[in-house]
Amino acid sequence: xxxxxxxxxxxxxxxxxxxxxxxxxxxxxxxxxxxETVEDIMKEVETETTIDRQTTLDACNEWFVKDSQPxxxxxxxxxxxxxFKLQFPANLTALxxxxxxxxxxxxxxxxxxxxxxxxxxxxxxxxxxLFTISPQGGPFGGGVGQLPHIAGSYASINALSLCNxxxxxxxxxxxxxxxxxxxxxxxxxxxxxxxxxxxxxxTRGIYCALSIASMLNIITPELCEGVLDYLIxxxxxxxxxxxCPQEDEGHGGYTFCAVASLMILNKLDSVDVEALMRWCSSRxxxxxxxxxxxxxxxxxxxxxxxxxSTAAMLEASGKGLCVSKNALHEYICQCCQTxxxxxxxxxxxxYADFYHTNYxxxxxxxxxxxxxxxxxxxNTSAVLIESKSNTKLDYALSNLQEINxxxxxxxxxxxKFVAHFNTHL
Ligand SMILES: CC(C)=CCC/C(C)=C/CC/C(C)=C/COP(=O)(O)OP(=O)(O)O
Ligand SMILES: [Zn+2]
Numbered sequence: 001x002x003x004x005x006x007x008x009x010x011x012x013x014x015x016x017x018x019x020x021x022x023x024x025x026x027x028x029x030x031x032x033x034x035x036e037t038v039e040d041i042m043k044e045v046e047t048e049t050t051i052d053r054q055t056t057l058d059a060c061n062e063w064f065v066k067d068s069q070p071x072x073x074x075x076x077x078x079x080x081x082x083x084f085k086l087q088f089p090a091n092l093t094a095l096x097x098x099x100x101x102x103x104x105x106x107x108x109x110x111x112x113x114x115x116x117x118x119x120x121x122x123x124x125x126x127x128x129x130l131f132t133i134s135p136q137g138g139p140f141g142g143g144v145g146q147l148p149h150i151a152g153s154y155a156s157i158n159a160l161s162l163c164n165x166x167x168x169x170x171x172x173x174x175x176x177x178x179x180x181x182x183x184x185x186x187x188x189x190x191x192x193x194x195x196x197x198x199x200x201x202x203t204r205g206i207y208c209a210l211s212i213a214s215m216l217n218i219i220t221p222e223l224c225e226g227v228l229d230y231l232i233x234x235x236x237x238x239x240x241x242x243x244c245p246q247e248d249e250g251h252g253g254y255t256f257c258a259v260a261s262l263m264i265l266n267k268l269d270s271v272d273v274e275a276l277m278r279w280c281s282s283r284x285x286x287x288x289x290x291x292x293x294x295x296x297x298x299x300x301x302x303x304x305x306x307x308x309s310t311a312a313m314l315e316a317s318g319k320g321l322c323v324s325k326n327a328l329h330e331y332i333c334q335c336c337q338t339x340x341x342x343x344x345x346x347x348x349x350x351y352a353d354f355y356h357t358n359y360x361x362x363x364x365x366x367x368x369x370x371x372x373x374x375x376x377x378x379n380t381s382a383v384l385i386e387s388k389s390n391t392k393l394d395y396a397l398s399n400l401q402e403i404n405x406x407x408x409x410x411x412x413x414x415x416k417f418v419a420h421f422n423t424h425l
Contacts, residue, residue, distance in 0.1 A: 078342045139153045304367070371386070
């Protein structure tokens with residue numbers, strides 16, 4: 001291009017022919033005729049995307065017309081108890097490499113809902129499983145006999161943080177081995193590979209590395225070298241963050257990873273915060289009330305955390321509120337749960353699963369809270385956030401545990417865990 005700006009045509013999508021229709025003046029038609037005309041035009045521009053969106057909206061509307069639902073705590077607790085008491089069905093073998101994730105999602109859901117329900121018996125099961133995966137105390141793979149992985153290690157550390165140091169399990173975490181391994185995963189561009197032998201490099205790797213290192217108090221300038229530039233280059237023209245520098249479309253999951261990493265580095269102001277806030281606001285669908293993960297995609301309950309927590313981190317940093325917590329609350333309570341089937345889900349028509357149960361509950365906790373940064377960060381590299389009940393909520397509170405949006409675990413557990421690691425390596 002003559003002005004030197006290059007545009008990746010591949011990212012711009014298929015070209016459609018431009019058609020022009022002149023609408024009759026609104027006053028020339030009565031209201032019904034006007035709506036019919038608009039509907040006709042909408043049909044002319046119908047695509048797979050618009051049809052899917054309309055189907056989703058119709059399904060949500062069926063739930064919005066019902067009476068307001070409270071959080072069905074008992075149904076969700078039963079669903080979680082089944083997870084620790086019974087053997088998983090064969091179709092869950094697809095999650096064989098995500099065993100620490102399952103432990104984190106289930107344990108965290110218990111903790112957010114009702115902390116005492118993560119009994120000592122359950123805590124011991126978690127600890128036993130994780131130290132069977134890695135008898136040397138980390139780094140952790142996705143299951144026994146699997147290669148150490150940055151996401152498996154992140155989920156393991158989060159899961160262990162929920163276990164109240166049962167049987168002194170926190171002292172079995174091998175911080176030195178984890179630190180040396182993270183350094184080996186580090187790439188010249190500032191990012192982290194997910195695994196030594198193979199593995200991708202994107203904002204997920206950075207977030208996992210910084211989350212683990214700040215929780216264990218092993219974060220160093222050497223580990224963080226080049227990370228800020230990498231993250232700055234992941235912000236797109238829309239304001240959200242893609243997974244890799246200058247390459248991707250902004251996406252809720254990768255944006256969460258980038259923003260949480262910036263919070264840990266205390267460098268939020270190095271990016272375009274205004275554009276980020278606009279992008280977060282645009283993720284909230286007017287009619288469905290919940291969030292999607294990127295432009296023109298469907299609402300999904302898990303973005304209640306990926307996008308909701310990004311908004312909460314901005315709020316905690318004094319940037320103001322860029323989403324509607326009331327609308328998010330309504331989407332979650334009306335569309336993401338039913339009383340007869342426990343667990344929380346992506347959207348009406350989908351089954352509940354442990355991943356959505358965790359992230360939808362975290363999203364609900366965010367909608368019910370207000371956030372500020374804790375100014376006094378004592379002897380720890382973890383970034384502590386204070387949270388109190390949302391006084392502007394139009395709904396009854398569900399009495400969930402207050403959570404730290406950067407780490408996705410309850411503030412009480414995080415505080416205790418990081419206090420345990422108050423000496424730097
Ligand atoms: C800590 C860690 C590893 C965090 C991961 C964060 C992350 C990338 C979350 C995204 C999860 C998700 C719903 C992907 C779906 O993408 P899609 O393209 O299928 O969905 P879409 O249609 O909603 O865009
Ligand atoms: Zn989802």
